[in-house]
Amino acid sequence: MTNYMLLAPELILTLVALTTMMVGLFIGKNKTILGYFASIGLVAALSLTVSSLNANETLFYGTLTIDALSQFFKIVFISVSLLVTIASIKYTENDQNADSFFTLLLFSTIGMMVVASANDLVTLFVGFELASLSTYALAGFDKKDPKSIEAAMKYFIIGSLSSALMLFGISFVYGMTGTTSIPGIAENAGALVGSPVGLIAVVMLIAGFGFKMALVPFHMWAPDTYQGAPTVVSALLAAGSKKMGFVAAFRVFVVALAVLSPTWQTAFAILAVITMTLGNVVAISQTSVKRMLAYSSVAQAGYIAMAFAVMTPMAFAGGILYTLSHAFMKTGAFLVVAVVGYMVLSDNKNAKDIDHIDNFKGLSKRMPFTAFAMMVFVFALSGIPPTAGYISKFVLFSSTIEAGLVWLAVIAILNSAISLYYYARVVKYMYFLPAIGGKVSEPAPYAIALILALAGVLVIGIWPEPFVYWAMEAAKVLI
């Protein structure tokens, strides 16, 4: 007997997405209501997911699994979507196509949730594609802006290439083990050990997932796309769909291909070091805040990837907790950029380079709350207490040291120090440079989304115990 209640969040979101699409066809110019409708649907899905935190069941002939790990990541995805949806109510205010925006947003969320629950490589791939295709379209949502189109095209081309690589990897695994079921692969993975096919399959899968995670050298689309896409969509990509790569990697490498761990552990160690270093170093020289956040997001992926290199329960918990913290702080930071963009455009309709750091000058005078929120987000990203970023780094780095990989921890900590430079620069611009222009008040949807993200960052930072415990529970699925 399948317990469909466990799938209720996905089902509700599907229903809401379809309704949004249909209703959108018939209502006139003002489609703001659809944003509220989507938000309500996401809140319902979130509360249903929270209510089944400790479920442990497989559904549909073992193709989907509902466990602590899937629930954790679903909450990450739904939270990010919720924040983005709330903020987008303002962004799509006068847009004819708001209905498609929210529909795509919801479908991409469903895709991510399917990946979180996937217990079969085919399910995983389908979920991946659902999320990817929706986000390709979202990245190009700003049709009149050539940059947005360029962003979408780059994202789409590299995305397709990566999907092909991933499918290639999956086919190798299927060929050698005779199954696509993740527990099934785990049983038969012995055949892959020591064989060159196993090695190639692992690298192909890393490339496929690494595209989403934005690991170097599969990251090159990310800065261009994050910068060109509408800022709310960048938030979704950086904070949400990036995590899809991680949950897929957790399922495929740690559960299915555990016997190949020496191979992928080394690969992730190398990639983690390169990724965090390159991300942080290049972020220093950026003048666009959006692009700076994109590189910072690359660097953060490097930190999370350390969990795969360390491979202890504590490290997995740290990596998992990091995805949650990162979801709040990165979404928050991008939304601040969106608010600043709104501010710049309200000053001057034809402003160029709205994400340039000069626009952050004296933000503390112009928008005190937004500036404060941004300060908390960038401090969280650089790992300053009492924020979620600090706690996640603390758990992850200390587990790295406990596991004896001191060199890796040292590199990570040095990287955090480098990152402080460009994060603190934003604070300097906001608080110490004179303001140009008068006070602007934040539109309510942006303000609400920022408050929620801020609450997430600070609650995890100040009261970390339950979240660490929760991440440990999720990590137990992997061992």
Added chain:
Amino acid sequence: MAVDDLAFLIPLLPALAFVITFFFGKKMYSGGALIPIGAIALSCIISVLITINLLNNPEEVVHQSFHWFAILNLGILIDPLAAVMLCMVTFVSLLIHIYAVGYMSHDPAKPRYFAETALFTAAMLGVVLSDNILQLFICWELVGLCSFLLIGFWFHKPSAAAAAKKAFLTTRVGDVMFLTGIIILFSSISQIYSGNLPEGVYVLQFSEIFKLIPELSAMHTTILGTEVNQLTIIALLFFGGAVGKSGQFPLHVWLPDAMEGPTTVSALIHAATMVTAGVYLVARTFPMFIAAPDALIVVAYVGGFTALFASTMGIVMNDIKRVLAFSTISQLGYMMLGLGMGAVVGMEAVGVSMFHLINHAFFKALLFLCAGSVIHSVGTQDMRQMGGVGKVMPVTFITMVIASLALAGFGIPGTQIGTSGFFSKDAIIETTYLFAEHTGNYIPYLFGIIAALLTSIYIFRLLFMTFTGKPRTDYGGHESPGTMTGPLSILAVFALVFGALTQTKFYHFLEGTFENNFVHVNIEHLAELGHYHLAHGHHGEPLLILWMPIIVGVAGLLISFFIYYLRVIDMSTIVSRRNPVYQILYNRYYQYQIFIEVIALEITYGLSLVGEFIDRKIIDGIIDAISDGTIAIGESIRKVQTGVVQSYATAVIAGVGLLIILLKLIVEVQL
């Protein structure tokens, strides 16, 4: 719901008030002063209710503790010791906040002022409420920060900014010692458990620390060839923290300068509450001190010497607030001296010392607020420019007289008549006499009694110079508004009668501090560990000894009366550059010269120059090279990001290829 469950609100309400006032104070009445006042009033009510509960049922202390994260626990402990402090801190802080509405009315930065004092109150309550040493330390640092911020409240004044820095750095010396003490304590505890800390108990909680005292006192360390008891080291390091915070010799130098802050800050932080945190710390960890050989004797000597030393300087100061600052240092010395007397009277020392702490909070806050009232009206702090202020400010004058009598300890021995200072300060002097009788060592007693004489001289000098005689300059003062005189009157009542009403009950109440459902230690037994011989049944001092404090008090009054009121002695012969004693006192024993010119400017500055050279040229050079290099690398990698999607795809494929080769190589090498 029992009121005990609301204990967490005591520090939380002022903390919330801080947030609200800080962010939204600008638009509110009087800079948002009403928010902290309301919050602290509620905290005060809760504290008083909990204290009443505790008075009826002293065995049942309030204790809540829960795990925060890693090695941090959050806990609340309200035992008799904490309860009396809570009531005092909330009550005095409340009155000073009300007073500040009037006192700060002309200051444009009111929201910042009220926010910072609210934060200070929250942090101070945190120090008092902590059930473990680590949380106490965190709050301890937080009060230090607030003190720094508030001393430098008028930071545009260079002297205020310098004083804030000095206070911060000087107390930091003590704080580092305190932290070292905590670290040594923790490592000793893990040594006792041989590295396996027990599950489910928080080893830094006071009850757990006290349980391990016998084991700790059995440990020894060798320092410079002499074997020292581990517990003595820890206790003295804690005492080092207390010396910094409570302005004891030789770390007292910051306190007189701290008077650069608003007078209300001086009253709240540098008279009634924060500076007593050091005394509170010693009282809180008293079982450790009494079990540590020699520790209490050090406490007694430092305290006694400070009491005497500071009072000599109080006599020659001309700035009204500085007189009071030296007086505070001296009185804190008395409290430390009282605690040190635990070497013979055991637990009673905590009672005596804390009683003086509470009484002192009332009359010293009152003295400062009176001084503030005078400064507010006259516009100067120099007593030489005052005179005759009593005529224009009758309320301030009367309350000041009461406070001065309390400080000088006027009362009639053997009866229940006397100011609150009389009951507590004389009790300390009596215990020092007992110590002298018991050990044959009269030095602490002499410290105490001579300081009492000097105390009386300097406070009546202040009173006569300020309030009597004819105005020496044309200051045109007026009585302060009701928000200021109201708190003065209330504090005056407390300074006058609190001691008489509560004395016996207070001692009895505090005796339960270490014997209840939270912690149960046998002080007698611990004193044996510390090689102290406690005296029993000691109420039979000679009549002269009982009367001695009041005799020197009256003597001091008369000396000041003759010199500063009747002016029978021409002061100009004494107050001159040629008089070496006056010179030494006026220059504060050349501490400034020693600390600043010799230690700071010659030795430290010399070292700094060397350090600066190494830092600027060598270390910074390396750092600059690294950062320039990093930025240059960033710039060059940035160029790889061409924006051409074909090259991105190439990178992906190249990445896959390289990764395969690299992994293959690594796997080969590993096999």
